[in-house]
Amino acid sequence: MAIDDKTKSELREIAARYPEARSGLLPMLHLVQSVEGRVTSEGIELCAEILGITAAEVSGVATFYTMYKRRPVGDYHVGVCTNTLCAVMGGDAIFERLKGHLDVGNDETTEDGKITLEHVECNAACDYAPVVMVNWEFMDNQTPESATQLVDDLRAGKEVQSTRGPKICTWREAERVLAGFPDGRADDGPAAGPASLVGLEIAREQGWTAPEANNA
């Protein structure tokens, strides 16, 4: 698939956000993934051309970061946290269950092209362990059962809502937001999930506060 002119101008627009164009490379590669479904050779060459660097330099960057994929990613990237805390709390069991249920290995995509399964590192949501990310949205406090239901719903095209965010969009749509093009969903979902508020709730119950300001 040829990258169209709109995308080309958006790639230039990203580079123009920075005092030095090359700083745009990471978001530019996110945009390439959003239109191509992965980092393609064409995308690499285009970034190189816009930034005035070699394709090898772009490629060297693309291979360094784990979010960039050279193989096509499904509509839904399902990342199971298997870093220690989540693994112990059940992430390992969830990952094993999903591998069997979807009949894929790590970093593989189901035959229908819907789901790419990967184990991911700590996603800064340990207080919601075990955590599963779908297209980098939080699915907190999962069990093997809930995760199985989750992927079944995604494959069946049912609407799935992040536990701390909006309805799940596609992986390509998510990549576009990461490239710096908002999708208007910032106001969806809660301000905070329950675990984020536990300390605050105790403080309110006890009447605990920070001291009064001593110079107004």
Added chain:
Amino acid sequence: MPDTLTPVLTDNWGDDRAWTLASYAARGGYSALDKAFAMDPDAIIAAVKDSGLRGRGGAGFPTGMKWGFIPQDNPKPKYLVVNADESEPGTCKDIPLMMASPHTLVEGVIISSYAIRANKAFIYIRGEVLHVIRRVQNAVREAYDAGHLGKNIHGSGYDLDVVVHAGAGAYICGEETALLEGLEGRRGQPRLRPPFPAVAGLYASPTVINNVESIASVPSIIGNGASWFSSMGTEKSKGYGIFSLSGHVKKPGQYEAPLGITLRTLIDLAGGMREGHELKFWTPGGSSTPILTAEHLDVPLDFEGVGAAGSMLGTRALQIFDDTTCVVRAVLRWTEFYKHESCGKCTPCREGTWWLVQTLAALEKGQGSEADLDLLLDQCDNILGRSFCALADGAVSPISSSIQYFRDEYVAHLTHGGCPFDHTASTLFAAEGANA
């Protein structure tokens, strides 16, 4: 004596639509900004110094002092870069902060940039948190629309532009010089220091890099005064901080308290350990900080207290494991993480983390002999302090500390011919009998 919990940064997280400018402004948000603009930039730096604020990203470097290192006579542009890469295993405070109250961060960015005389600031957010990125993008746009960003902010004559930048998956990009490489569109490999970023950072220009929570603390310091901030905390660890409890406690989550609170108090607040189980080991500040045990329940969680106990306060990422958890399994998994995340720039870390995984994986399976424990410690010795950046030092922390406290458990794997623990028992759903 301040209260046990002191919500400041977390105070508005339960508000209706807390992430919006309207909600933030309704409780006085952006009023510290006017106070700041009435001050000389140097006076802001002085106030932050006086407050005693130390970096919340792990190392605890005094924030005001860091800002003071920016050579103001250098004609190059100055930059502020916010480190929102939050990837240290166990650390989960900056992400909920940016999700619930991104404007606290944005207001902090404006005041901090004004203080160091930067006209351009970057917020580098790890790419794997889509909704948080939406919220910060949105807050920045709202701030522009309201005249808090852009040209001649609040009629002060001061201009500031902010760029929200999404990373792409690399723990090492939390290390500040690797982050700069990522922000310059390169592979995220740490830079040689000196020169320090304060002198030659982003685009070889003077640059301040601070953690999200550090920058988000600035509006409260300017708004309420340096002595208000330093009235909380301990002698050398001032102020409040977010303590993140995860794992086998009844109520994991975020607890904002003066530095110096103990794990005993925090576990109490969290409703205690899981029913019928006891604390076995914990990390005070993420996986890179040596593990501690139940002996350390009364250690004051400040920089000095945790240091004296042989670990580090780090990011106050308290990962709590009970007696069902196999420490060897936990440590092996962390070690696999460091091996995966090693950027490959230097040999002791690149090769060393690989060897650590080999040795540990064999031990976990019950293969090898007790001499392998000494081999492991030897390998740690060859990595610690001999690598290019602190990632490698972090990689050996769980290993050496776990051997210190749980040598017998390693040996038990050998005598048992494998892991003696039932991994199902540590899961959250163990009670329901639901497992793979």
